[in-house]
Amino acid sequence: MKYTLFVTRQCNLRCDYCYIGKDISAMPLELARRVVDYAYARTPPGEQMDFVFFGGEPLLEFDRVRDITALIEQHPRFDPIAVQLTLVSNGTIFSDDIADYVREHNVAFGISCDGPPEVHDRFRRYRSGKGSAATVEETIRDAIDALGQLMVNAVYRPETVDALPDTVAYFSSLGVRQIYLTPDYSAPWTPAHRRLLGDIYRAVGAHYKDYYRADDPHFISLIDSKIALLLRGGYQPGERCSMGRGELAFTPDGGIYPCERLVGDGGGAHRIGHIDGAFAPQLMQCHHAPKVDGAEAAPCAECGIKPYCMNWCGCSNYFASGYYDRVSTLLCASERAAIECAAEVYRTLEAELGDMFFDHASGSPLMNSI
Ligand code: SF4
Numbered sequence: 001m002k003y004t005l006f007v008t009r010q011c012n013l014r015c016d017y018c019y020i021g022k023d024i025s026a027m028p029l030e031l032a033r034r035v036v037d038y039a040y041a042r043t044p045p046g047e048q049m050d051f052v053f054f055g056g057e058p059l060l061e062f063d064r065v066r067d068i069t070a071l072i073e074q075h076p077r078f079d080p081i082a083v084q085l086t087l088v089s090n091g092t093i094f095s096d097d098i099a100d101y102v103r104e105h106n107v108a109f110g111i112s113c114d115g116p117p118e119v120h121d122r123f124r125r126y127r128s129g130k131g132s133a134a135t136v137e138e139t140i141r142d143a144i145d146a147l148g149q150l151m152v153n154a155v156y157r158p159e160t161v162d163a164l165p166d167t168v169a170y171f172s173s174l175g176v177r178q179i180y181l182t183p184d185y186s187a188p189w190t191p192a193h194r195r196l197l198g199d200i201y202r203a204v205g206a207h208y209k210d211y212y213r214a215d216d217p218h219f220i221s222l223i224d225s226k227i228a229l230l231l232r233g234g235y236q237p238g239e240r241c242s243m244g245r246g247e248l249a250f251t252p253d254g255g256i257y258p259c260e261r262l263v264g265d266g267g268g269a270h271r272i273g274h275i276d277g278a279f280a281p282q283l284m285q286c287h288h289a290p291k292v293d294g295a296e297a298a299p300c301a302e303c304g305i306k307p308y309c310m311n312w313c314g315c316s317n318y319f320a321s322g323y324y325d326r327v328s329t330l331l332c333a334s335e336r337a338a339i340e341c342a343a344e345v346y347r348t349l350e351a352e353l354g355d356m357f358f359d360h361a362s363g364s365p366l367m368n369s370i
């Protein structure tokens with residue numbers, strides 16, 4: 001069960017591809033208390049709970065994050081084994097206090113960085129127009145010094161996708177070992193861009209193999225998540241997102257959304273309820289009858305790699321195709337390229353280095369963070 005709290009809609013950046021409507025609101029503590037109570041009440045005993053602090057930039061309201069953390073941890077049903085806290089920051093704010101908080105509360109701390117400065121600053125700038133890369137790079141270095149590890153998520157678009165291998169190398173040079181790579185599904189991807197994905201992912205795979213050969217493995221979501229699926233025989237029912245049921249997002253005004261990516265400007269488009277009002281949990285995922293938009297891809301129903309494909313992800317589908325249940329040509333091309341890349345990496349490294357991916361099948365701590 002994943003509960004995302006939009007601590008605030010404020011942000012000090014104005015990323016070109018941001019989908020969050022900005023305002024100065026912060027989640028009142030009393031409302032956060034109702035959200036936390038609600039989350040515990042609707043989570044079956046023994047179920048894993050993930051509370052995610054999100055925004056805007058949640059660290060603009062660090063005191064509020066700490067107060068909500070206290071609400072979560074002081075709840076009578078709090079179980080440190082079953083409850084995971086995550087905080088996602090834009091990397092422009094960091095301090096010794098924040099590092100202490102992350103350590104003390106075992107928070108999974110992640111920041112958004114799109115790659116080397118020339119890539120990152122293309123889209124992730126301050127309101128003034130100044131790029132944020134220098135500050136974010138400093139935060140990455142400081143956070144790794146203080147915490148020992150850090151999750152970094154890079155968004156790539158048609159304009160930056162060819163830099164993806166350099167982005168991975170850049171993160172590696174900074175000491176990052178948990179790398180998440182996420183396409184911007186809403187970007188204007190052309191057939192030419194989609195055809196490049198195979199070569200680009202293979203170049204990322206080449207870095208991945210080199211790190212393993214140097215006895216310095218890196219987690220790279222694009223590859224590790226698919227290797228895990230190849231070993232487990234595909235996505236299991238519990239691994240698919242169930243936005244609107246097993247996953248909810250709460251805005252500072254108490255609005256309930258099926259997924260944090262569908263909050264948008266907080267208007268009515270995807271709003272499914274309010275913390276104080278009637279709310280009918282809905283299952284909005286689409287894996288029962290995914291369709292492929294356009295003529296380039298074969299229908300999912302006849303696709304041999306369907307078990308390994310995330311064609312069921314309603315929000316990715318929505319951003320690319322405008323429908324929860326219609327798979328885009330980008331997602332299809334990206335999933336095909338990622339699965340092929342992961343299979344090649346797996347075969348090569350298993351042949352060279354022996355049985356090394358057993359943890360992916362069972363779910364090591366790192367794999368569980370997917
Ligand atoms: S840091 Fe996040 S919330 Fe802020 S503008 Fe960028 S994408 Fe939007």
Ligand code: SF4
Nearest residue numbers: 300303306309311332
């Ligand atoms: S790769 Fe995925 S989206 Fe493409 S046809 Fe196969 S199941 Fe559908």
